[in-house]
Amino acid sequence: MLSEHAITVRSALEAAGLETPMVQNGLDRDQKYQRIEALMSEVMDTLGLDREDDSLNRTPHRIAKMYVDEVFAGLDYSQFPKMSVIENKMGVDEMVTVGDIDLTSTCEHHFVTIDGSAKVSYIPKDKVIGLSKINRIVRFFAQRPQVQERLTRQVLVSLQALLGTENVAVSIRATHYCVKARGIMDSNSHTTTTALGGNFRTDPRTRAEFLAMR
Numbered sequence: 001m002l003s004e005h006a007i008t009v010r011s012a013l014e015a016a017g018l019e020t021p022m023v024q025n026g027l028d029r030d031q032k033y034q035r036i037e038a039l040m041s042e043v044m045d046t047l048g049l050d051r052e053d054d055s056l057n058r059t060p061h062r063i064a065k066m067y068v069d070e071v072f073a074g075l076d077y078s079q080f081p082k083m084s085v086i087e088n089k090m091g092v093d094e095m096v097t098v099g100d101i102d103l104t105s106t107c108e109h110h111f112v113t114i115d116g117s118a119k120v121s122y123i124p125k126d127k128v129i130g131l132s133k134i135n136r137i138v139r140f141f142a143q144r145p146q147v148q149e150r151l152t153r154q155v156l157v158s159l160q161a162l163l164g165t166e167n168v169a170v171s172i173r174a175t176h177y178c179v180k181a182r183g184i185m186d187s188n189s190h191t192t193t194t195a196l197g198g199n200f201r202t203d204p205r206t207r208a209e210f211l212a213m214r
């Protein structure tokens with residue numbers, strides 16, 4: 001059973017063409033565990049690793065657990081965090097910003113880490129959201145195979161749908177380990193992506209205030 005908020009978010013992403021590309025394979029959690037464990041055993045055998053070794057023998061199981069329950073848990077909307085969205089009785093009409101949100105995700109091209117932080121602002125209309133829920137939404141979408149641009153927009157559109165306003169802005173700055181630890185091996189570069197809605201897009205002062213904020 002999905003929560004009402006999970007359904008709202010999923011519908012908004014589908015309508016915006018921003019849902020992570022997925023197919024329904026009908027596998028339940030235990031079946032995913034078993035299959036990934038078996039396939040990772042094959043990967044290790046293929047690499048010539050000794051799975052009898054006491055340090056290696058539970059690695060296929062650990063990876064299955066890590067994919068299903070941890071780093072890719074956000075593929076499952078039943079894991080969407082419980083939201084507290086309340087009426088804006090206080091009449092807040094100024095920008096609310098949560099900065100320095102820890103973000104660890106996984107690059108969908110190489111399945112290695114994306115390590116960074118996010119900043120999210122919104123200007124309340126009829127609703128305000130519990131602050132920690134913003135962090136939790138970032139975490140939920142980070143727990144998928146991602147490209148940073150999609151992750152940024154998924155957070156934007158989810159909050160717009162939950163808060164009933166276009167006035168949301170998201171910025172993510174991250175280091176991609178597929179750039180740092182392999183390939184070009186650049187350990188200094190980082191990537192910033194921004195997704196702006198409503199006034200953040202149309203009003204240069206609102207945009208500048210958001211971008212300048214830590």
Ligand SMILES: Nc1nc2c(ncn2[C@@H]2O[C@H](COP(=O)(O)OP(=O)(O)OP(=O)(O)O)[C@@H](O)[C@H]2O)c(=O)[nH]1
Nearest residue numbers: 107108109110146147148149176178179182183184
């Ligand atoms: N736009 C975007 N690209 C990403 C992201 N994460 C990784 N990439 C890039 O995806 C690209 C995949 O390119 P390919 O040429 O197919 O893969 P590759 O041969 O492993 O590329 P190199 O990393 O250049 O060795 C690389 O340029 C990655 O840097 C992301 O979040 N957004």
Ligand SMILES: [Zn+2]
Nearest residue numbers: 107109110178
């Ligand atoms: Zn990559």
